[in-house]
Amino acid sequence: MKIATQLLHSIPVDELTGAISVPIYQTSTFVQESPGINKGFEFSRANNPTRKVLENIICSLEEGHAGFGFASGMAAIDAVMKLLKTGDEIMAVEDTYGGIFQMFQHMFERFGIKANFVDTSSIDKVLAAMTPQTKMIWLESPTNPTLRVSDIKSISKIAKQHNVLLVVDNTLCTPLLQQPIPLGADIVIHSATKYLAGHTDVIAGLVVVNNKILADQIRFNQNISGSILSPFEAWLTIRGIETLCLRLEKQCSNAMAIATWLTSHPAVDKVYYPGLATHKNHHIARKQQKQYGGLVSFSLKTDNIKSAIRVVNATKLFKLAESFGGVKSMLDHPATMTHRLIPEDFRKKTGLQDSCIRLSVGIEDAEDLINDLKQALDKLNLPAGKQITVLQ
């Protein structure tokens, strides 16, 4: 089965009633026939039928061994980090998601687990950063907002040689655009909040592992830390996944059209989109991704925060909000919003400019979206005196 069919038909019909929509099993516990004799469910923290359907879907889409649902992407990451112990080190992609940066630096450091942030788009830098204590490599590919791509297959070989776990945050791609496990990863994590649920109405996280030993460990962490996904949130995520294929198709084609158009606008400096042949990691993206995703970032010729804020305040269709992956287009100014907690020198080191604007491209008409960006960007080019009041 092709993945577009698989993602609909890995959702089972309810055996008890024939319900075509997965029932929401809103229950904390399950009646047992006799101690230990039950229908496979005992207590919803450990296992819940609605959550289990979602866990099986993501496991099947990622071609893994087992899947797990969490209350958020961060809770999923927390469960994976708890595979490590004091003294272990983690090598993490340098421009990782802001929350992950905070978690590694300000939470797990205190427990003696050190994170080294490395530009993993360079294999040489990955090799050079390996230490005897490195126990896990943490990749995001592409990263955001600058959409740097790391070669998952080559890094998985290095990980195997050094007996190190490879974790890939696949939030930006979803399994439809990239499957890290067949490329050699041990663990895949998702913020299902983004593309998988897809309608900006859920916070959810998922983990998929490639073997039984990891499955047992993650199942233990999920149950004992208890940050599980609720049945209703699991149901919303399942419903989102049913249309993932259609949504992504449109988001990717809209994003490509917008990225191409942005390269010709006089106010725009750099355009970041791995689908553009000019993107510095385009060749890796082309090798490991089916399409290039719905995020596009760009910076301005007037590279300052003030100009970026004028643009993000002027769009009408693109709504100013954190997060991404929904059906409605949104935009974000990373330096003052999603990435504000990342120290400025670190931001600069990873190439994140003050004027960088991140677009989460939705499923609207591409021409309408381009016109919206055009009217916002054209305001920057008005002759002095005619400029609108600068908003702070």
Ligand SMILES: *Cc1c(COP(=O)(O)O)cnc(C)c1O
């Ligand atoms: C949003 C996000 C997370 C965190 O997920 P939440 O669902 O917000 O907890 C982790 N990784 C990436 C790449 C993200 O975009």
